[in-house]
Amino acid sequence: MNGLHKFLGGVVASTVLAASAFAQVTTTTNLGELSATPTNFGNTFNQSVNFSDIYTFSIAGNGSVSGYTDDSNTFRAFIDFRDVDITSLILYKGTTVNPTTVLDYDLYVPAYNTFTFSGLTAGTYSLAVNGNVSLGAGSGDLAKYSGQISTTAVASPAPEASDVAMTLMGLAGVGFMLRRRKQQA
Numbered sequence: 001m002n003g004l005h006k007f008l009g010g011v012v013a014s015t016v017l018a019a020s021a022f023a024q025v026t027t028t029t030n031l032g033e034l035s036a037t038p039t040n041f042g043n044t045f046n047q048s049v050n051f052s053d054i055y056t057f058s059i060a061g062n063g064s065v066s067g068y069t070d071d072s073n074t075f076r077a078f079i080d081f082r083d084v085d086i087t088s089l090i091l092y093k094g095t096t097v098n099p100t101t102v103l104d105y106d107l108y109v110p111a112y113n114t115f116t117f118s119g120l121t122a123g124t125y126s127l128a129v130n131g132n133v134s135l136g137a138g139s140g141d142l143a144k145y146s147g148q149i150s151t152t153a154v155a156s157p158a159p160e161a162s163d164v165a166m167t168l169m170g171l172a173g174v175g176f177m178l179r180r181r182k183q184q185a
Contacts, residue, residue, distance in 0.1 A: 025049045031057040034065065034151040042069075042146035045084065045133040053129045056095050059122055059151045065091070066116040067149035069129065084145045086131040091117045097126055120151075 031039050034057050041055050059065065069086055089106040092098075103125075104117050133143050 024052075026052045026054065028054040028056065031055050031149065033058045033060060034149060036150055036152060038067070038148035038150045040146065040148055041129075042144060043129075044142050044144040045135070046142050048133055048135050050132045051130070054097055055127045055129070055149070056124065057127070057149070058124045059120060061122050061153050063120055063151050063153045064116055064118040065120060065125070065127075065149060065151050066114070067147055068114045069145055069147035070113075084131060084133050084143045086113065086129060086145060088128075088130045089113070089115055090128040090130070092126040092128065094124055095126055097128055101126075 025045075027043065029041065031041060039057070041053075043051065043053050045051070057065075069089070091103045091105065092101045093103050094101055103120075106113070106115050127149070129145070129147075131145070135143060
């Protein structure tokens with residue numbers, strides 16, 4: 001299934017980057033090391049464009065990364081046709097954005113979208129927020145989206161039964177040796 005995720009994520013990323021009814025804009029922002037305290041991200045646009053905003057970040061330990069994006073402004077979209085449509089969120093391993101490093105993706109991105117990417121190991125990641133902006137003719141207003149992202153550590157797994165058994169056998173062996181030494185003395 002992971003191979004299918006990589007393939008589909010690559011297809012989506014390629015499609016979003018290749019589709020160009022408007023100018024294509026790509027920005028990269030380093031969010032630093034994530035923690036449980038949410039980190040803000042987002043972008044503001046003053047022209048109609050297709051965009052791919054790349055947010056690089058790192059996590060210190062194994063865990064999950066979660067957050068949300070918000071591009072809802074139904075009233076303004078209805079009045080002056082100004083809108084930001086986020087079409088996909090794609091998580092990549094490392095800072096290189098290409099189909100071979102896709103870890104997970106979210107194809108259906110509603111106006112207010114929550115996302116969680118689980119099972120991550122310590123390291124550097126890139127989150128690609130892809131979409132398009134349409135501004136009405138003569139609109140001096142800006143269109144924008146915003147979001148927050150944070151990480152939560154995953155608790156260490158419980159020890160395997162075989163590990164516990166080996167530990168108990170080792171302790172029993174040490175106890176036996178100490179008892180034997182005490183009897184010989």
